[in-house]
Amino acid sequence: MHPGIIFFLVILGSILFHIFTPWYWTDVASNWGGMDDTITLTFWIGGGVFIAVCLFMVYCVFKFSYKEGRRAEYKPEDKKLEKILTWATTIGVVALLAPGLVIWNNYVNVPKNAIEVDVMAWQWGWQYRLPGKDGKLGTTQVVNINDNNPFGINTDDPYGKDDVMIQSDVLNLENNKPVKILLRSVDVLHNWYVPQFRAKMDAVPGIVTYYWFEPNKVGEYEVLCVEYCGVGHYAMRGGVIVQSDQDYKNWLEQQETYSDLIAKQQNKEINKKKLAKKIN
Amino acid sequence: MDETKKKEQATTHKIGIYLWIWGLLFVLSFFSYMVDWYNFQGMLRWSLILIFMFLKAGLIMAFFMHLFWERYALVNVLLWPMTAIACFIFLMVAEFEYTVFTRIFYFVTGG
C-alpha cells in the first residue's frame, strides 16, 4: 500500500473521531459558555489548518513520488508566497487571540454584586466560608488556625464575627448569582475546579487568589483538585450544590457562624468549669 | 593569530585611560557611599543609587573589559539578551506588588 493512503486514512480517522466522539465536554453550567465558543472557533481555524496542511502533504507524496530521471523544481525562494502565508497566518492568529483576550478581561474583572466565598484547601480536603449579614469576609491568618478557629479568622476583625462556616467539603450556591471564589491554602498548591463551570485557579499558600463564575443550572457537581498536591491528590474531592433562591436561603439559615462557634466554645468551657466545681 | 597579535601589540591603550577610569570608579563608589551617609530617602535615593550603579557598570564593561573597542558584532550579541532580563525584572516587580497587595488585603486590613 502506498504510504500516502495510510496518512490520508489517519487524517480522515481524526476528523471522524472528532465528529463522532462520545468523549466531549460536559454541558456548561455557568456563564463561561464563551470559553466553549472560543474552543469551537479554535477547532474550526486550527482544525482547518491541520487538515489543509496534512492533505497537501498527502497530495505531494502521491504526486511527486520518486521517479528515476525526473528533476525536482529549483526555486530557492518565493517571496510573494511567503508574504501571503505570513499575513494569512497573522490574521488567523489575531482572530483567535481577540476573543480569548475579551473573555480573559471578563474573567479577571469580578462583577460588583458577586458573593465572596472563601475556599480553604489543605492536604487533602476543602472547607468553605461565606460572609455573614455584613456581606464581608473577615481577614485570616494561617497561624490562627486551631480547633476553636478552624478558618484562622483574625479575632480582632469585626467583619469576621458573623462569617458563615461550612466545615464540609460540599458548598451550596445560589443559582444565577455570581460568586467570587477566594482561594487560599494552608499547606501546598491546590486547585478548586468544577468541570461544568469551566473556570479554575490555583490555591497558593501565602496569598489569596480568585476567580468568579455564575452558576446557571440547578444540580449537584463534583469538585476536583487539579493541581498536584501530594499522594492524596487524586482523592481530593468536594461538591457543589447549586440551588434555587429559596432552597439556598433555607440552607444558609441552618449554617453556623463564627460567633455561634465562639458561644458554643464558651458554653463548653463554662459547663466544664461547672462540672469541675460539682465534682470538687 | 600571529599577525593579529602584532597589530594589537602596537595599539594597546595608553595607561592614562586606565588610570582615569580607575579614578572615576573610586569617585563614583564614594558618591554612592555618600548616598547612604547622607541618608537620602525615597525616589532621590533610588535614582542616585541606580545612576551610580549603571555608570560604574558601564565604565567597567566599556573600558576595563574593552567592550568600547570591540566590534559591534560582539557587543550586540552580549547586550541584546539583557532585554529578557529586563522583561523578567519588570514583570517580577508587578508580581511582588500583587503578592504584597493580596497579603495585606486578605491577611491584615481586609474590608
Added chain:
Amino acid sequence: MSEEYNDNKTVHAQSSETISGGTSGVAPDIDYVRPAEIPEQDLYHGHSFITKWVFCQDAKVIGVQYFLLATFTGIIGLILSWLMRLQLGFPGAAGFMTAEHYYQFVTMHGMIMVVYFLTALFLGGFGNYLIPLMVGARDMVFPYLNMVSFWMFFIAVLVLLSSFFVPGGPTGAGWTLYPPQTILEGTPGSGAGILLMCLSLILFVAGFTMGGLNYLITVLQARTRGMTLMRMPLTVWGIFTATVLAMLAFPALLVGALMMSLDKVLGTSFFMPTILKAGEVLEYGGGSPILFQHLFWFFGHPEVYIVALPAFGIISDLISVHSRKNIFGYRMMVWAIVGIGGLSFFVWAHHMYVSGMNPWFGFFFATTTLIIAVPTAMKVYNWILTLWRGNIRMNTVMLWCLGFIVTFVNGGITGIFLGNVSVDVPLSDTYFVIAHFHMVMGIAPLMVIMGAVYHWFPLVAGKFLDEKLGKWHFWLTFLGAYSIYFPMHYLGFIGVPRRYFEMYDSPYMTSAVGMNEFISLAAFLVGAAQFILIYNIIRALKVGKPAGHNPWQACSLEWLTPKVPPEHGNWGDRLPVVHRWAYDYSVPGAKEDFITQTTAPSEVVDTGVEKT
C-alpha cells in the same frame, strides 16, 4: 595521558591562492575564497583504548557516547511510562503500585525524557557529531572541555538514578517540582530524593554549559573557509539556537534548584510561606511559591524550544535531501528559528495562567505566545512546500519526516488552544495538556530522532540500516503513538485532571475507562516497537549493506569527508572550502541532481545555479 600532539596538520594558507574543491591548477577568479583567518587546530589523538573510546576528546565519539547514555536513560523513562500506563489502564494490575510509586514514576519519567533524554540527545548527541562536520571544522574548539562535559552528564545521570535507591525513593513532586509540596511530607521522596534531583540538575547544567560553550564557539568562530552563517545547514542553525537558549535558560533552573535545596536543608524560606501541616505551624514564613514557578518556567519554556529547534533544523535537512529539492525559503527558515528562539524568553508564564500570578499577566503572555505561532506556522508551510514539486524518495527517513509533520502540526494546533489564555482555563491541568505536549515535544521530536538515526547511521557506522525493519518500526511507532495521544485530548475535554493515580467514579471519568485501556495497550505496543530499532542497529553493524561515500547524494559537508566513517580530524590533509549553501538539489543543467557545497562555481557555470 601522553603529551603527543599532531602538529604536522598546521597547514596555514599563506597566500591568496585557494584550494577549490579538489580541482587542480590555477583557480579562476569566481572561485576565490578568502584565505584562512586562523591557523589550524592542534588535536590530541588518543592512543590507548581509554583515550580513544572512554576519555576521548573526539567530538564524534563524545556525540556517540552522549547518544548511547541518553538512549539508556530514555529506555528507563520508557519503562516508567509503561508502569504508569499499566496503572491507568488496568488499575491494580501491578500489585506493588501504590500512589507513591505512581507519582515517583510520573516525575522521573518527565524529568528523564525532557532533560536527560531529549536535551542530551539533540544537543550532546547530534550537536557533537554534526556541528564540526557540517561547518567544516576538525573538531570542537575545546575538545578537553567537551570530554569533561560528557562525564559531568554521566555523573548527573548516576546521581539521578541513585535516587531510586535512597530511603524514600526518588522525588514524586511532578517534573515541575513545585514547592511547597516538593519538600514537604505528603509528597514521596521529599527527603533525599528531591536533594539528589536538585544536585543532578545542577551537575547537568554545569556539564551542559561546558558542552554548550563548545557548540557556540565552534559555530561562531571555527567555520571553514567560505562557510558563512547563511550557508550552514539548518541542522546547525537549530542546534546552535537551541544551545543559545540553553545557555541563557539553564541559569534560572540552576538558581531555582539551589534555592529549593537551601529551603530543604537549611530551612530558609525562599519559596515557603507560613504552612500548617498536621495541626502544626512549620518554621517557614514569608516566602513565595510562585517565584519558583516563574524561575522554573523562565527555564522551562525555552527548554521546550531547546528540544524543538534542533528537531526543526534536522527535519528541514532530511526533507530537503530526500525530496531532492532545496528547502523552501531558507532565509525565512533561519529567521524563524532565531525569532522563535528569541521570543521564547518572553512567553514563559503561559504555563502559569491559572497559577494565581498577577492576573494581568494573562494579556501579555497570551499575546506573545500567539505571536510565536506565526514563525512556527511558516516553518510548517515551508516543509510541505519543499515536498511540492520535489522528487520524493519514499524511504524510511522520509516516512519519519511525514510522521513528524502530522504529529507536529497536530500538537502545534493544540498549542494554540493552550496559549490562548481563556481557552487554557478549562483545559489546563487536564489530559489535554498531556496529549498536547507529548504530541508536540514527545512524539514529534522522537520522529525526528528516528529519521536522523536512519539518515546518519550510514555516516556513523558506514552501513545502512535495514529498510524493511525500519518501515515496520515507523508504522508501529507512528500509528501507535498517534492513537495514544490523539484520543487523549478528548479525555481533557471531559475534564479528566492530570496526575491522577486513580480515576475513581466521577461520571465523566467512568466513561474514560475503555479509552484508558486502549491507550495503555497502544503505549505498550509503541514502547516495544522501539526495540526493533535496537535490533536493527545491532544487525546492521554485523551484516548491514556498506554505505560508501555520500549514499544519499547529499550536498552538505558531513558526507564529503575523505573517509567514511570520518576519522579523528575529519578532513584529512586539507579543510574543505565551501562555495554555496547546503541545498543545491536538482539544479537545472547540472549533471547530477545535487551540487555539493565544495563544488567550485567554475565547475557549474553553465547551470542555472543561483548565487547563495
Added chain:
Amino acid sequence: MSDPKIEGYVFKPGFSGMAKDTGSDQTMFKGVHWGKAMMWIFLLSDTFIFSCFLISYMKGRGSTLVDWPYPSEVFGLHVFGVDVPLLLIAIMTFVLITSSGTMALAVKYGYEKNRKMCGWLILATAIGGLTFVGMQAFEWSKLIHEGVRPWENPFGAPQFGSFFFMITGFHGTHVSIGVIFLFIYAYKTFAGHYDERKRGWFTTMKGDYVEIEILGLYWHFVDLVWVFIFAFFYLW
C-alpha cells in the same frame, strides 16, 4: 581590542560592520580568540545566574510583610567609638575596584609583552582578591555572631539572612575561584609560559598573553557583579 588585520577582509565600522562580520565566513567575531569568545559567552550565561538571584531577591524582599532590616545599621561598624555605616562594605568595594584596576593594567602590560610588570600586577590583583575574601569571611562571622542565620535573624524578615548568605556566598565563590586562577596565572607569567607559547594544562592551545585578558574579563565581571550587589543589597 581594536580591529585586527585580516588578509582579504576589509573592516567596516558600526552597524554595517556588524552586518558584514555576521555575514562573513569563518568567524563572526573577527580577530577574537576562541578562548576569549568562550569567556564572553560564559559570562553572559553567568550574568543570567546572578540576574536570577537578584530578581529572586527583589521578589522575595518585595513580597514579605515583615520589615526588612536596615542595611546601613546591620552592616555598620563601631570604630573608635563611632558608628560608621557600611564601613566594611566601603572598604571591600575599594579593595575590589583596586584589584580590578591592577588587572586591567596587567592585561595591558601582557599585550606589551612586559612579563615582569604583568606578573606583579596579577599578583597584586590576587592579593586584592584574597583580602576581599578575607573581609567577607570577617563580615559573615560578625553577622553570624550577631545571630543572623540563613533561616532567621534578629533584625527582621528571615529572608534577609537567606538571600544575604546565598548571594554573597555565590559571589564569594566566584572571587575565590578567580583568586586561585590569578595565582596560577601569575606563576605562568613569571615562568614565561606566554612568551614561550607553551601549552597549557588540559588544552591543546599554545600559551598566549590573550589568556591574561580572558582571566581579566572574568575578574572584571566579578567586580561588576559586586557593583550590583553593593547597590541592591547594601544601599537599597
